Amino acid sequence: MKKIASVVTALVVAGGLAACSGSDGGSSDSSTITIGSIHPTSGALAGVGGLMDDGAKLAVADINAAGGIKALDGAKLKLSSGDSQGKAEVGQSEAQRLIGDGAVALVGTYQSDVTQNVAAVAERGRVPFVIDVAVDDKILDQGYKYSFRVQPDATSMGTSGAESLAKIGEDSGTPITSVAYLHIEGAFGDSVFKAFEKEAAKQGITAVKEITYPATNFSDATTQVREAAASNPDVIVATGYFPDGVLIAKAVSELKPDIRGLYGIANGAFDDGSFPQASGASGQEVLSANYHYDANSKRVGDIRTRFEKKYGKPMETASILSYQAVEVIAAGLEKSGSDDPEELREAISGIEIDDPLLAFGGPITFDERGQNKNATVIVMQIQDDAVEQVFPKDFATKDLVFPVGSNG
Amino acid sequence: MTDTSTGQQAQILRVSTHPTTVVAVTVVLLLAAVYVVGGKDSGLVTQSIVTGVLLGGVYALVSIGLTLIFGVLGVVNFAQGSMLTMSMYIVYALVAGPGIPVYVATLLAIPVMFMFGMFVQQFLLNRLTSTGSHEGPLLVTLGLQLLIANVLLMIFSGRPKSVGTPFDGSFDMFGAIASYSRVIAFVGAVLVGIALTLVLRRTSLGLSIRAVAANAQGAALVGVNVRRVYALTFGIGAASVAVAGGLMTPFTSLTPSVGEQFTILAFVIVVLGGLGSVLGATIGGLIIGLVQTVGALYLPGTGSLILVFAVFVVVLFLRPQGLYGAK
Numbered sequence: 001m002k003k004i005a006s007v008v009t010a011l012v013v014a015g016g017l018a019a020c021s022g023s024d025g026g027s028s029d030s031s032t033i034t035i036g037s038i039h040p041t042s043g044a045l046a047g048v049g050g051l052m053d054d055g056a057k058l059a060v061a062d063i064n065a066a067g068g069i070k071a072l073d074g075a076k077l078k079l080s081s082g083d084s085q086g087k088a089e090v091g092q093s094e095a096q097r098l099i100g101d102g103a104v105a106l107v108g109t110y111q112s113d114v115t116q117n118v119a120a121v122a123e124r125g126r127v128p129f130v131i132d133v134a135v136d137d138k139i140l141d142q143g144y145k146y147s148f149r150v151q152p153d154a155t156s157m158g159t160s161g162a163e164s165l166a167k168i169g170e171d172s173g174t175p176i177t178s179v180a181y182l183h184i185e186g187a188f189g190d191s192v193f194k195a196f197e198k199e200a201a202k203q204g205i206t207a208v209k210e211i212t213y214p215a216t217n218f219s220d221a222t223t224q225v226r227e228a229a230a231s232n233p234d235v236i237v238a239t240g241y242f243p244d245g246v247l248i249a250k251a252v253s254e255l256k257p258d259i260r261g262l263y264g265i266a267n268g269a270f271d272d273g274s275f276p277q278a279s280g281a282s283g284q285e286v287l288s289a290n291y292h293y294d295a296n297s298k299r300v301g302d303i304r305t306r307f308e309k310k311y312g313k314p315m316e317t318a319s320i321l322s323y324q325a326v327e328v329i330a331a332g333l334e335k336s337g338s339d340d341p342e343e344l345r346e347a348i349s350g351i352e353i354d355d356p357l358l359a360f361g362g363p364i365t366f367d368e369r370g371q372n373k374n375a376t377v378i379v380m381q382i383q384d385d386a387v388e389q390v391f392p393k394d395f396a397t398k399d400l401v402f403p404v405g406s407n408g
Numbered sequence: 409m410t411d412t413s414t415g416q417q418a419q420i421l422r423v424s425t426h427p428t429t430v431v432a433v434t435v436v437l438l439l440a441a442v443y444v445v446g447g448k449d450s451g452l453v454t455q456s457i458v459t460g461v462l463l464g465g466v467y468a469l470v471s472i473g474l475t476l477i478f479g480v481l482g483v484v485n486f487a488q489g490s491m492l493t494m495s496m497y498i499v500y501a502l503v504a505g506p507g508i509p510v511y512v513a514t515l516l517a518i519p520v521m522f523m524f525g526m527f528v529q530q531f532l533l534n535r536l537t538s539t540g541s542h543e544g545p546l547l548v549t550l551g552l553q554l555l556i557a558n559v560l561l562m563i564f565s566g567r568p569k570s571v572g573t574p575f576d577g578s579f580d581m582f583g584a585i586a587s588y589s590r591v592i593a594f595v596g597a598v599l600v601g602i603a604l605t606l607v608l609r610r611t612s613l614g615l616s617i618r619a620v621a622a623n624a625q626g627a628a629l630v631g632v633n634v635r636r637v638y639a640l641t642f643g644i645g646a647a648s649v650a651v652a653g654g655l656m657t658p659f660t661s662l663t664p665s666v667g668e669q670f671t672i673l674a675f676v677i678v679v680l681g682g683l684g685s686v687l688g689a690t691i692g693g694l695i696i697g698l699v700q701t702v703g704a705l706y707l708p709g710t711g712s713l714i715l716v717f718a719v720f721v722v723v724l725f726l727r728p729q730g731l732y733g734a735k
Binding site: 042043044045046047048049050051185211212213214215216217219220222223224226227230242243246247250254255272274277278279280281313 | 449451452455456459462463466558561565566567568569570572576577578585587590659660661663664665666668669670673700701704705708709710712713
């Protein structure tokens with residue numbers, strides 16, 4: 001028994017080591033400034049978590065290569081990585097560890113519940129926390145002073161998702177009056193749906209059907225999609241993560257309901273680089289309203305090219321947000337000329353960054369809650385196995401096809 | 409003498425057909441009730457039944473391997489889900505690399521997983537299972553689960569992967585839509601179920617497995633190599649997981665933890681069907697699939713899963729040994 005216990009311990013330790021081999025301790029060197037990065041680099045979300053950690057690393061490397069923080073005599077940045085394993089309590093202890101190790105600011109974390117816990121730790125430790133990805137409104141509703149979010153929150157995504165859909169309908173001369181809405185169960189799906197429903201009503205669109213599906217053990221969407229189609233909507237809207245999004249797209253293409261399009265809002269699948277391949281023919285012309293990197297920006301193109309060369313995988317939006325979050329902290333350091341977390345917080349709260357990496361008009365600037373005022377969604381569409389930006393026109397890389405299938 | 413034995417046989421026969429009849433009658437009555445007084449569009453109900461049966465086939469496939477390992481070895485195999493993921497990635501690697509068609513790749517994955525299962529039992533578990541320890545194998549399989557997930561993560565990264573199928577598309581089945589790949593998976597499940605039942609009932613290996621399951625010590629006394637049977641059983645369990653994984657890849661997004669969601673449901677199905685019963689796992693899988701999809705018409709979100717566990721509790725209350733379990 002003892003022997004077996006030690007074998008198991010060894011296995012677990014080996015697994016743990018594999019998971020956190022990227023992290024190392026904080027710095028005590030005065031000419032380096034440590035930033036803590038917390039992402040799920042092991043567990044179910046390890047793929048995207050790893051990309052995000054690499055995004056933050058690239059940002060640090062770029063800033064150091066350009067001479068470091070000039071206001072601090074060219075002080076170099078150093079990224080200390082923590083693995084949340086996708087669990088709220090682990091994220092919390094990692095945040096405590098990183099702050100204890102001398103991190104002057106944190107970036108993270110991808111999941112709303114983990115982010116919520118890390119935000120509480122950052123608040124107690126009086127260390128600024130720049131959220132790269134986490135959609136739940138509640139995180140910033142606590143009145144935290146040290147948390148800032150670059151991406152739009154759930155409510156603003158649901159709201160602008162509805163606005164965009166209404167405009168797309170009008171522009172194409174086929175106004176939309178009804179939708180059936182499929183969303184994942186839980187705070188994420190609920191909050192996006194509620195915001196959508198409210199704004200849609202103002203735009204003359206009725207959500208005739210709301211269908212929720214479980215976040216676990218969901219391996220066939222046919223029944224749910226058929227139920228949605230049974231209400232004869234103009235459009236089927238879907239909010240959820242990657243695997244369920246693929247199932248929904250496949251079910252829609254198999255059932256062929258008489259709709260003008262499948263439209264994702266804050267959907268984790270429809271504008272992911274892996275989606276066209278995963279969904280095959282069923283992914284064609286699927287629409288997605290989501291925050292997205294600006295595909296027309298030269299700076300974004302350059303960063304993505306270098307990322308892919310260095311890490312061997314395409315840089316998705318989440319990873320670019322991690323890059324952006326590090327830039328926000330660096331800009332805060334430049335502005336305050338100090339690596340004191342309190343002064344850094346002060347500087348970030350009044351910051352204005354003019355060339356955001358994400359597609360939205362206007363600079364990154366935070367309101368009193370810490371939410372980026374100008375963050376919004378744009379609409380993308382799968383065309384010829386690629387994710388294209390199609391709406392609004394200013395950000396378009398290809399022409400929008402709507403109603404779907406009207407292209408011939 | 410002849411009379412008693414015939415009487416006993418009749419008795420056994422009656423007891424063994426009993427659960428199937430009860431289950432079939434109950435399921436048919438409940439489904440009829442859903443059609444007649446369920447207040448849902450009949451096309452929708454048909455769709456949910458077809459979806460449920462096809463999904464149930466997948467569940468059955470995952471559970472058949474587990475029920476053998478659980479029933480014969482008494483090992484609570486927490487690595488079942490990870491082994492499922494592992495076989496999916498083997499199939500993925502064969503499809504993405506040398507470009508082998510997905511169903512041929514599945515056939516190739518079967519011996520690989522069989523050897524893997526034999527290896528695990530032979531070198532990690534055998535001494536623990538023969539001492540009758542329960543927590544030992546449980547911890548080892550837990551460790552194995554972590555190991556498999558992290559190794560897959562290291563090799564394939566966590567980005568979702570997908571596998572295409574030559575039989576993409578769907579067809580109309582009683583007014584419901586059924587995709588080819590899911591129907592193939594269902595047929596595969598039925599074939600594996602029949603094949604395993606035949607192996608267990610008709611071959612000498614099957615006889616040894618049943619003997620070891622019933623009484624390992626007694627089997628050893630009459631010359632059965634118990635350790636070898638254990639290893640073979642784990643191997644067969646792993647091989648049926650390989651079939652499950654292979655047949656599921658065309659309609660699943662692959663991530664290093666995708667199989668884990670099936671572990672709990674598979675345990676539910678195995679206990680529901682009766683430990684060690686291949687038929688029980690198949691019927692149990694179908695019941696759970698149906699309950700989940702038809703239930704989703706009335707209880708959205710996690711509601712259908714709650715219904716699954718409610719059915720589980722009711723069945724165990726009425727029949728603690730499971731549908732096909734020996735008393």
